[in-house]
Structure formats: structure tokens, C-alpha cells
Amino acid sequence: MSFTLAHLSDVHLSPLPAPRVSDLIGKRITGYINWLRKRRRAHDRSVLNFLVDDLTAQSPDHIAITGDLVNLALEEEFARGRKWLQQLGSFKDVSFVPGNHDAYVRQAVRYAPQWAPYMTGDNGVVGFPYVRRRGPAALIGLSTAIATAPFMATGRLGEAQVKALGPLLDALKTEGLFRIILIHHPPVTESQSHKRLLDAWALVEAIAAHGAELLLHGHDHLHMLNWLTGPDGTRVPAIGVPSASAAPGLSHDAAAYNLYAIGGGPGAWTCQMTARGIGPGGGIVETGPVPLLAPA
Ligand SMILES: [Fe+2]
Numbered sequence: 001m002s003f004t005l006a007h008l009s010d011v012h013l014s015p016l017p018a019p020r021v022s023d024l025i026g027k028r029i030t031g032y033i034n035w036l037r038k039r040r041r042a043h044d045r046s047v048l049n050f051l052v053d054d055l056t057a058q059s060p061d062h063i064a065i066t067g068d069l070v071n072l073a074l075e076e077e078f079a080r081g082r083k084w085l086q087q088l089g090s091f092k093d094v095s096f097v098p099g100n101h102d103a104y105v106r107q108a109v110r111y112a113p114q115w116a117p118y119m120t121g122d123n124g125v126v127g128f129p130y131v132r133r134r135g136p137a138a139l140i141g142l143s144t145a146i147a148t149a150p151f152m153a154t155g156r157l158g159e160a161q162v163k164a165l166g167p168l169l170d171a172l173k174t175e176g177l178f179r180i181i182l183i184h185h186p187p188v189t190e191s192q193s194h195k196r197l198l199d200a201w202a203l204v205e206a207i208a209a210h211g212a213e214l215l216l217h218g219h220d221h222l223h224m225l226n227w228l229t230g231p232d233g234t235r236v237p238a239i240g241v242p243s244a245s246a247a248p249g250l251s252h253d254a255a256a257y258n259l260y261a262i263g264g265g266p267g268a269w270t271c272q273m274t275a276r277g278i279g280p281g282g283g284i285v286e287t288g289p290v291p292l293l294a295p296a
């Protein structure tokens with residue numbers, strides 16, 4: 001019997017609650033103008049609802065969301081984000097890591113506890129990296145969410161998370177678990193430098209030394225697949241999904257999510273990926289399954 005994980009990202013919940021004038025300080029002013037001009041058309045609530053209905057009908061064993069649940073990190077957005085998460089599923093069945101839009105300004109940290117149950121590790125601690133064991137999988141949640149200057153969308157893991165990651169990956173391998181890293185920013189990207197993960201090299205190095213079976217990310221709003229180098233000649237797929245609310249026909253890929261069917265066991269894992277997304281006609285189009293890992 002295989003275990004199925006669904007991955008969606010960059011929900012960018014809309015509509016945006018009307019910000020108070022006092023909210024529009026610093027970076028939020030440019031962000032709000034950007035929202036009115038472009039983003040509110042790009043992120044469509046009806047597209048998101050349609051996609052989530054399809055995902056729910058697939059009855060995955062677990063759902064991973066890799067950040068950017070909201071847009072300007074307004075207090076009201078955090079409350080709406082919590083409600084949306086609760087409708088999607090229990091915190092036991094849904095794991096979340098934050099993105100740059102969830103930490104849009106430094107004050108946002110105050111509201112983050114609203115989503116804490118979805119970022120709590122098996123040890124009951126809210127923090128990063130967290131570990132959640134589900135079926136044969138270990139979900140390792142990392143945070144790259146930092147408040148940045150206007151027009152910047154960079155992320156950073158920081159020394160503490162990088163230092164903790166290696167021993168954690170080793171321990172989870174010893175436990176015989178299928179290790180899945182959840183992170184908002186991609187470790188490998190062609191995007192411009194003001195959107196990148198600043199210490200991506202440290203993550204790539206940790207994976208090269210300690211390995212992982214799968215890495216899932218968001219942020220670039222595109223279908224992406226890059227192969228990272230693991231230890232002893234292994235390869236680790238790093239896979240990104242488009243924004244879950246992306247209206248079709250615009251600059252980025254249309255809304256989609258991926259399903260991962262994980263089977264086998266230590267040393268002989270299998271993992272098949274199926275993508276389901278909004279097609280040109282507005283219906284759901286399925287691609288796959290594609291075997292990512294197969295026994296040698
Ligand atoms: Fe995003």
C-alpha cells in the first residue's frame with residue numbers, strides 16, 4: 001500500500017481584506033499597489049476553490065503547503081488563512097511552511113501563532129526545522145520567510161536551521177523514513193537574484209552530505225524539477241508547483257498541485273508523481289504518473 005502526499009503552494013488567498021491606512025507602511029504600500037494593479041487578477045479565488053475541491057476528491061493521506069498563504073501579511077489575512085487551513089483539513093493532516101508573503105513585514109511575526117498547529121513538530125514544538133512523521137514519510141519543515149525591503153522577495157534559512165538539518169536527515173534515515181523537505185524558496189532557480197534563497201548553497205551542501213528522498217518548494221509559481229546531488233551518487237528531486245490560485249493564460253503556469261505516491265521501503269523506495277492542474281479549457285488536466293524513484 002502506498003502513501004499519498006499532495007503538495008500545493010502559493011495560495012495567495014484572495015480577496016485581500018481592505019487594509020487600514022495605518023497598515024500601509026513601508027513595504028506594504030508597494031505591495032498593495034502591486035496587488036491592485038496585477039496580482040488580484042493573477043490570483044483567483046474561484047480557481048483556488050476549484051483546485052482544492054479536486055484535491056480533496058483525491059483523498060490524499062497528507063497535504064503539504066509550501067508558503068505564501070497570504071499577500072501582505074495583514075492581521076485579517078492571518079485570521080482568514082487560519083480559517084482556510086481549518087477547512088482544508090486537521091493540523092494532523094496538513095503541514096505548512098511559511099513564504100516571504102507570510103512574513104511580508106516584520107510585524108507579521110505577531111500573528112503567525114494563528115497558524116502554529118500546522119507548523120508544530122511531533123515533539124509539540126513550533127519551530128524550524130520541524131519533523132512530522134506520517135506513514136512511511138518524515139516531513140521536514142524549513143522556514144525561509146524573512147521580512148525584506150520593498151521589491152525584494154529573498155529568503156534565508158540561517159545558520160541555526162542549516163546546522164540542525166544534517167543530523168536530522170541522518171537520524172531520519174536511520175529510522176528508515178522517506179525524507180521529504182518542505183521549503184518555500186527553491187534551492188535551484190533561474191529567477192532574478194532579488195527573489196532567491198540567499199543561502200541556497202548551504203541547503204544544497206547539506207543534501208549532498210546527508211541526502212533526502214524528495215524536496216518540495218513553491219515561490220517561483222512554476223512547474224519545476226531540478227535534480228540535486230545526494231551522497232554516494234544518489235540524486236534528489238527538487239520539485240516546485242505553480243501557485244494554487246493562478247488564473248490560466250497569464251505569465252506564470254496555471255494553478256496545479258502534485259500528488260506523490262510513496263511505496264517500497266528503505267533502500268528500495270518508489271515514488272510516482274502525478275500533476276493535476278487547470279487546463280486551457282478550464283477543466284482539470286492530469287499529467288503522469290511519472291516515476292521519480294524506482295528500485296535499482
Ligand atoms: Fe508566491
Ligand SMILES: [Fe+2]
Nearest residue numbers: 068099100219
Ligand atoms: Fe514567495
